[in-house]
Amino acid sequence: MAKVEKSKSLVDKLRHKYRLAVFNEQTFEEVFGMRLSRLNVFITIGITSIVLIVFVIYLIAFTGLREYIPGYPSGHERRLIIQNTQRVDSLIWEIERRDKFFRDIRAIMSGELPEGATAEDIDSLNEYNNSKISFKKSEEDSIFREQIEREEKFNLSAFETTSNKLELEHRxxxxxxxxxxxxxxxxxxxxxxxxxxxxxxxxxxxxxxxxxxxxxxxxxxxxxxxxxxxxxxxxxxxxxxxxxxxxxxxxxxxxxxxxxxxxxxxxxxxxxxxxxxxxxxxxxxxxxxxxx
Missing domain, CATH: 2.70.70.10 (Glucose Permease (Domain IIA))
Structure with a gap:
């Protein structure tokens, strides 16, 4: 019961009305007056603080004032940071590709397999080397050759040589x-x-x-x-x-x-x-x- 009464008294204090008045010092006439409570004061101060915080965040995020904040980079500095990041990525990629090339060369010179290659790839090449491949002309090849010759008969580009190419001066x-x-x-x-x-x-x-x-x-x-x-x-x-x-x-x-x-x-x-x-x-x- 004591806790309930204590909470009620606290709520009553927050809701208790006060009057703020401004008097003329000489005539003691009331110039301005308003009724308020502690709860209204707390709510007004809280809303005002939130509005000010949102306004300041908006100015910093969407205007050029952020560049005057110490430690915040300017637009030119941010562009340089992005460009340098891209350059570093390109350099890392080039270095990795070069290192892989050197590793593959060393592996080949020492008789080992290059990086990414397997023994099956080498074995497949040996199969072709050991097998007898026939290069006899087939009937399908002759038909296809005749078709290509007919299509290219009047194609001047097929007979173009270095001597009759269009010179650069004429372009x-x-x-x-x-x-x-x-x-x-x-x-x-x-x-x-x-x-x-x-x-x-x-x-x-x-x-x-x-x-x-x-x-x-x-x-x-x-x-x-x-x-x-x-x-x-x-x-x-x-x-x-x-x-x-x-x-x-x-x-x-x-x-x-x-x-x-x-x-x-x-x-x-x-x-x-x-x-x-x-x-x-x-x-x-x-x-x-x-x-x-």
Whole structure:
């Protein structure tokens, strides 16, 4: 009973009404007055505190004020953290692949099986070596050969040779990027392309239609994309900010494949390092296109 009476008295105290009044000091006239209780005061203070906390969290989460909080990284620092994380992942993957290659070479030189290979693979090769394979022509082969000869009879590409291939000078090459050429072809040893300075994020286009044969990131050249075109022509685009295509993708002439960036150690600002390789030899791209 004592506990019940004590709890009732506590509730009564919380609900007990008080009057807050403000008087004029000279005339003692009541200027302002309001009725309140301890419970109302506690509820008002609690709701106000919750509203203030939600408001502060909103300012920190959705406005730029969070960058002024000590220890909170800025947007540029967060982008650098993400880029460095991607670079570290790429380096780890390259190192693991290189180590596996070295382990396989050592295993082969010591007469052991490479990593991932089994004795069944070797035994299957021995079966082919020990068996007698016959290469006699069958009736089905003759029919198939005649069908192919009829289909390719009027196909000029089947009789194409190196001498009658379309020369590079007679082909129209799209300009990959409009800008200012700061380093020309062959200005320094090992410089097999041209460096075009442009605004960061500008569009990089493919010079011809072809197939993307390489996309990746290296420490020296950053994000790189390589496109294989017809007639043994290859184009390379280095130091990109972002790649828009993946390996195996088909691209058209003038199609966007990357954005100009400043990635890699061998760069001093946003630019594109562009190379052209024809029949395995690097050529001067300025002889076939204008970058201005």
């Amino acid at each position: 129209f090459l799209f300009t990959p990027l409009k800008g200012v050429v700061v380093n020309k072809f062959g200005e320094s040893e090992g410089h097999y392309g041209v460096d075009i300075v442009a605004k960061e994020g500008a569009r990089v286009s493919s010079v011809l239609e072809g197939t993307v044969i390489f996309t990746g990131w290296t420490v020296e050249t950053g994000y790189v994309i390589q496109v294989q075109h017809s007639h043994n022509l290859i184009s390379l685009y280095k130091h990109n900010e972002r790649l828009l295509k993946s390996m195996g993708d088909k691209v058209q002439a003038g199609e966007a494949i990357a954005h100009v960036g400043n990635s890699g150690e061998f760069t001093t600002g946003p630019h594109l390092h562009f190379e052209l390789w024809y029949n395995g030899v690097a050529i001067d791209a300025e002889q076939y296109m204008s970058f201005e």
